[in-house]
Amino acid sequence: MTGRPGGRPLVPAYLSTGGVARPSRDRLERLSVLTGTGEAPPADLPAAQLALLDELADGSLTVVEAAALLRLPVSAVRVLAAGLVDRNLVLARAPIPPAEGFDPDLLKRVADGLRALKHP
Numbered sequence: 737m738t739g740r741p742g743g744r745p746l747v748p749a750y751l752s753t754g755g756v757a758r759p760s761r762d763r764l765e766r767l768s769v770l771t772g773t774g775e776a777p778p779a780d781l782p783a784a785q786l787a788l789l790d791e792l793a794d795g796s797l798t799v800v801e802a803a804a805l806l807r808l809p810v811s812a813v814r815v816l817a818a819g820l821v822d823r824n825l826v827l828a829r830a831p832i833p834p835a836e837g838f839d840p841d842l843l844k845r846v847a848d849g850l851r852a853l854k855h856p
Contacts, residue, residue: 763828763830764799764814764817764818764821764828765799765830765831766798766799766800766810766831767798767799767800767831767832768798768799768817768829768830768831769796769797769798769828769829769830769831770788770792770796770797770798770799770802770817770826770827770828771792771795771796771826771827771828771829772789772792772793772825772826772827773824773825773826773827775824775825777789777825778823781825784806784808784812784816785816785819785820785825787806788802788806788813788816788817788820788826789820789825789826791805791806792826798831799813799814799817802817
């Protein structure tokens with residue numbers, strides 16, 4: 737979405753979603769990964785959803801990355817993306833869960849092993 741020189745978008749975020757306040761899919765999180773399916777968008781697709789599809793044309797983005805590129809709130813992009821998922825124009829994947837905590841003993845053994853290799 738192109739904006740004014742001051743950085744504010746031309747269209748308020750609540751208008752970009754067509755008045756929809758909540759996504760139809762609550763499973764879309766800030767770090768959900770969005771990927772375009774490559775399907776041709778229908779002629780009646782709103783401009784904000786077309787802009788999101790354009791951003792996804794070169795690969796995958798998280799919801800928060802797409803929001804930054806479109807200069808829209810994350811909540812608005814969640815609504816836009818959910819609509820595209822419903823129309824089979826976008827695939828959404830849950831975020832990768834964070835790794836579990838590391839084992840300090842394992843790290844110490846690896847460091848000791850590396851030191852032993854360095855100084856035979």
